[in-house]
Each structure stands twice: as C-alpha cells, then as structure tokens.
Amino acid sequence: MKRTRAVVAMTATAALAVMALATPASAGLMSSGSSLAPVQPWLASQLGTLKSATPTTVLVHGTDTAAATRAVQAAGLRRVTTFEKIGVVVATGLPTQVQAVRSQPGVTYVEGNQPIEMLLSTSNKATRGDEARNTLTGADGTALDGKGVSVAVIDSGVDPTHPFLKNPDGTSAVVKNLKMVCEPVTESTCAPVDAGSADTDLVSGGGHGMHVNGIVAGRDVTLSDGTKMHGAAPGASLVSISTGAVLFIIGADAALNWVLENHNAPCGAGVAVSKCPPIKVTSNSYGPTGGGAFDPNSATVKLQRALVKEGVVTVWANGNDGGDGSKDLSNPPAKDPTPGIISVASYFDQNTGTRDGTVSTFSSRGKAGDQSTYPDISAPGESITSSCRIYLPICSSGLDPKDGGDYNTISGTSMATPHISGIVAQLFQANPNATPAQVEAAIESTAYKYTNGAPYEAGTNGTTSFDKGHGLVDVVAAANAIR
Incomplete structure (x- = not known):
C-alpha cells in the first residue's frame, strides 16, 4: 500500500x-440476592421494548456447553448454534423464554445479538x-x-x-x-x-x-x-x-x-x-x-x-x-x-x-x-x-x-x-x-x-x-x- x-x-x-460490546454484567438486571443470571444491559433494554410475541436471538453462557444446552432446552428456546470452546449456545425465543433461561442451573450470563x-x-x-x-x-x-x-x-x-x-x-x-x-x-x-x-x-x-x-x-x-x-x-x-x-x-x-x-x-x-x-x-x-x-x-x-x-x-x-x-x-x-x-x-x-x-x-x-x-x-x-x-x-x-x-x-x-x-x-x-x-x-x-x-x-x-x-x-x- x-x-x-x-x-x-x-x-x-x-x-x-x-x-462495541455491551456494558459489564454489574450493570445488568441482577438485584441483590437474586438467583437470576446477569443479562447484558443492551439486551435488557431490548427485552423492555419487545412485544411478548416477538422472538429474539441471544447468546446463553454456561459453566460449560452442556449446562448452556440444558438451560436452553429447559427454557423452551430453540438452539441455533454452539460455540463449544467457550460454553456458549446461540438460541432464539420469546422474551419470557429469555427471562426464564436466566434462572436455569449453570447459566452465567445472557447476551443479545447487538448490531454493529x-x-x-x-x-x-x-x-x-x-x-x-x-x-x-x-x-x-x-x-x-x-x-x-x-x-x-x-x-x-x-x-x-x-x-x-x-x-x-x-x-x-x-x-x-x-x-x-x-x-x-x-x-x-x-x-x-x-x-x-x-x-x-x-x-x-x-x-x-x-x-x-x-x-x-x-x-x-x-x-x-x-x-x-x-x-x-x-x-x-x-x-x-x-x-x-x-x-x-x-x-x-x-x-x-x-x-x-x-x-x-x-x-x-x-x-x-x-x-x-x-x-x-x-x-x-x-x-x-x-x-x-x-x-x-x-x-x-x-x-x-x-x-x-x-x-x-x-x-x-x-x-x-x-x-x-x-x-x-x-x-x-x-x-x-x-x-x-x-x-x-x-x-x-x-x-x-x-x-x-x-x-x-x-x-x-x-x-x-x-x-x-x-x-x-x-x-x-x-x-x-x-x-x-x-x-x-x-x-x-x-x-x-x-x-x-x-x-x-x-x-x-x-x-x-x-x-x-x-x-x-x-x-x-x-x-x-x-x-x-x-x-x-x-x-x-x-x-x-x-x-x-x-x-x-x-x-x-x-x-x-x-x-x-x-x-x-x-x-x-x-x-x-x-x-
């Protein structure tokens, strides 16, 4: 050149x-004493505006891939793909299902499909x-x-x-x-x-x-x-x-x-x-x-x-x-x-x-x-x-x-x-x-x-x-x- x-x-x-990636988990929807996994702030803002029947895509982070997969299934989300080496499952579902996956065992973080x-x-x-x-x-x-x-x-x-x-x-x-x-x-x-x-x-x-x-x-x-x-x-x-x-x-x-x-x-x-x-x-x-x-x-x-x-x-x-x-x-x-x-x-x-x-x-x-x-x-x-x-x-x-x-x-x-x-x-x-x-x-x-x-x-x-x-x-x- x-x-x-x-x-x-x-x-x-x-x-x-x-x-740009999202802001830290500490800024998410975790309240003191909550058993819910933290959610990315950008995703939190989306969940607050999405209609109940509007599906969205998320990245479900687990303690390992198996835990993330089980959580996705239990919450009724549809698995799309998996990042095996970092324990993340990409899935789609309704806002209520996204909220539900946060309470599943082994889930450590839920991230949105942020535009870039x-x-x-x-x-x-x-x-x-x-x-x-x-x-x-x-x-x-x-x-x-x-x-x-x-x-x-x-x-x-x-x-x-x-x-x-x-x-x-x-x-x-x-x-x-x-x-x-x-x-x-x-x-x-x-x-x-x-x-x-x-x-x-x-x-x-x-x-x-x-x-x-x-x-x-x-x-x-x-x-x-x-x-x-x-x-x-x-x-x-x-x-x-x-x-x-x-x-x-x-x-x-x-x-x-x-x-x-x-x-x-x-x-x-x-x-x-x-x-x-x-x-x-x-x-x-x-x-x-x-x-x-x-x-x-x-x-x-x-x-x-x-x-x-x-x-x-x-x-x-x-x-x-x-x-x-x-x-x-x-x-x-x-x-x-x-x-x-x-x-x-x-x-x-x-x-x-x-x-x-x-x-x-x-x-x-x-x-x-x-x-x-x-x-x-x-x-x-x-x-x-x-x-x-x-x-x-x-x-x-x-x-x-x-x-x-x-x-x-x-x-x-x-x-x-x-x-x-x-x-x-x-x-x-x-x-x-x-x-x-x-x-x-x-x-x-x-x-x-x-x-x-x-x-x-x-x-x-x-x-x-x-x-x-x-x-x-x-x-x-x-x-x-x-x-």
Whole structure:
C-alpha cells in the first residue's frame, strides 16, 4: 500500500473501527440476592421494548456447553448454534423464554445479538516496514515479509482474483475464502461456506474488506502511473471470513469461533503448511460507534481470550469517534487488558512517510487518566491507497481512483488495524515461538514516540497516551526485540 495525496473524509460506514460490546454484567438486571443470571444491559433494554410475541436471538453462557444446552432446552428456546470452546449456545425465543433461561442451573450470563457496523496506502516508510523487509530476515532465512503466517481478516469479504492479491505464479494470497451465510433478518444462525475464488465482497458494505485485505498482504504491484506499492506483509497468506455487512454480533462471533476451531489448519488437515500456514492473528475493523464499557462476560471477549491461549493475536480498530480525552470513546473489546489483544489508533504521516506526523482527528481517544481505555499503538490509517474497486459502495467514497478504479484511497482506524495485523505476521515470522503477549510487548516497548497530541505517561511496556497509545509502530525495532 502507498499513501497518496488525497485525504478522504471519514464517514460512519467507511471508516469506523470498533466493535462495541455491551456494558459489564454489574450493570445488568441482577438485584441483590437474586438467583437470576446477569443479562447484558443492551439486551435488557431490548427485552423492555419487545412485544411478548416477538422472538429474539441471544447468546446463553454456561459453566460449560452442556449446562448452556440444558438451560436452553429447559427454557423452551430453540438452539441455533454452539460455540463449544467457550460454553456458549446461540438460541432464539420469546422474551419470557429469555427471562426464564436466566434462572436455569449453570447459566452465567445472557447476551443479545447487538448490531454493529463496519469501521472505515499507507506508507510503509513511516512504520519502517519497507526497511524491515529489505534488511531483516525471519527465522526461515527469507525476507521479513510475513511468509509462513496466515492472517484471518474478518470483514465484508474479498475478491481473491484482484491483482493486488496475485502471487507471481498466478495463485492468490487468499488461501481460504469463507462466507458466513446467516439467517437474513437477525443473523440468528451463521454457518461458514467455502466460496473458493468467488468474490465475497459484493454486499451493502462492499469494498471495505477488499481494502483491508490489501493493506494486510497486498503483493508488489506497479500501477499505470508508476506508483509502486505493497501491503504491510506481502508474503503473508490471507484467510478471508466474510460476514457481509457485519450487522449483528453473532455473525462476527461465529467468524472468531471458526478461527478458534481451525487456526492450526485453516485449509484442512490434509493441506501442507507451506500452502496454507496456521492463522496467527485476526484483523477486526468493525463494531458500534460511540465506545462503551468493556464487557468481560461477552462471547467476543471469551473467544479472543481463548485464541490468545492458543497462540493467536487479536487486533482491533479503536474506532473513529475522535474525542479530546474527556470521555472514553474506545472500541469496547479492544480494551481487553489480556496481553496479545491489541487496539490501534490512526496516525497520519502527512502523505510524506514522516515519523513525526499527527494523530488522525477521527481516531477514537480513551479517557485521560484511565489507561484501561487507551489505544495500544498507532499505525497509518489516513489517506490509504489499497485494492478497492470503484463500483463497490465503500470504494466509491474514495476520491483518488487508480488503474480503472481497481484501487482507491480511504481513511479510518479500519485502515490502521490491518497494518498492525500484517506487522504481527512479520513478528511471528521473525520468531515463530513467540507468544501473543511477547508480540504485543515488542510492538509497544519499541514504538516511536511521535509528539503530536497528548503527552506520554508511565504505563505498561513503556510510556503511553490516551490518543495514540505507545506511539507509532516501528517494525525494525519490534522485530529485533522479539528475536
């Protein structure tokens, strides 16, 4: 990817990057001495307005999967799907049945199917990504470009045949292309379908996923005007999981659950690792607007913590709600303090590749003085050129189409996030035995301290700030630190 002159104004659909989860269980309907399991506040508000005959979809959390399943059956709910590894059953039923399941033995939390939104090239000079690729090698002895690592991109979809994702031998960087096929109205059930080489990005939010995939792992291309560009990790493999427009939380959670169950062999047990490497990082550029409290009881948080335990880093866009530090506007699941879960703010290199640029005005800020709400790291997210066909809705918002409209320029923390996702792939190539916690520590402790915005203050893994986290990612320094 390469940065171009045009700066595209942020829009709510094209450049948001948070996936808001609900507020903590302590804010739910639990009263002192009650035997009812806590309910997510968002769901509580819905139950108060739904008509008695209107069904709704919920995630029933249990002490284990068997307990959640028994509770769903006992309450008369219809089971839709199960997230086996975190003990959650997705079910549908009437409001009275949802209330009834809270009293069943073994139920620990009841969560709603909350709506979320998509959150909308960078210069690899600012991140020192080009320098790392040209001067450093991975543990395999090859150039540090993400080779041997798959990145799971959970987004609107991808066209595996796009020239930006084409390998020199004609194959695609996309080694697995899944489409989550969901019940169309409420996404109460979602199942993965192998889409092969089909374009899965032809949806209402189309173009967002195509742009993000290119930022992660776009191959070397030369455009007709002579511009040379590539993604953050041009040797990494891509596993695209299309959730369409990502309108409800269950579709996105189902994608994370698929990664949890398949990250070691995403193309199947019989496919060689050389052709389809294990997934070591997920890239998530979606969520609700306006921030929100961190919810440790949500399925999303349980899934990403389970992924960390199995060696997979989760990267989140921190959101596009701006702010001044007076309140917390950060993406809720991005605020997970678990090492190996990384939130990303947007940095603007002024279209020059400088490392002394600015925090993007749209980038969501945490609340000053509360480091649990701060983003972790900054990466280029403003005025980013990547694969984005002009006829797709998100891509049509770009103001600098190139090569017949196959590439365009968009801004958002959605664009900063895949930079970090690709860089994580480079770090795992540098040290395949690194843990997610070590990867995050390497990124944060070596960050370049650009000075625009809020002052830095002492924190974990070095100094941090409420608007830009630990500073601008430095790929060369991080790679040297993790070896």
